[in-house]
Amino acid sequence: MSQIELDQDHQVLIVRPSVMPSDDDFALWASIFLSHEAISLQQLEQGADRHLQRFTFEGEGFDLHFEHYSNSVWINGEGAFAEHLLPELMKCLSN
Numbered sequence: 884m885s886q887i888e889l890d891q892d893h894q895v896l897i898v899r900p901s902v903m904p905s906d907d908d909f910a911l912w913a914s915i916f917l918s919h920e921a922i923s924l925q926q927l928e929q930g931a932d933r934h935l936q937r938f939t940f941e942g943e944g945f946d947l948h949f950e951h952y953s954n955s956v957w958i959n960g961e962g963a964f965a966e967h968l969l970p971e972l973m974k975c976l977s978n
Contacts, residue, residue: 885899885916886901895959896957910934917938924936940965943968944961
């Protein structure tokens with residue numbers, strides 16, 4: 884289970900996984916974490932120390948980021964409409 888917190892100052896969701904994914908496991912972890920009928924996975928980008936899973940929720944675009952060196956996971960909305968949906972997305976992912 885992951886803890887999710889809304890950072891209103893930066894308009895992101897901070898995700899604190901109970902077990903941090905490794906570089907090799909991020910794609911699988913992201914697909915499980917984002918497994919919900921209201922979410923549609925899009926493009927996956929993998930780099931040396933950062934990974935990004937794009938997805939849509941309520942017709943808006945979002946990015947799930949993972950940074951290996953800082954052990955950070957967060958979600959940002961792609962635009963003002965998506966940022967407005969962050970509290971709803973947090974509820975969706977917390978259930």
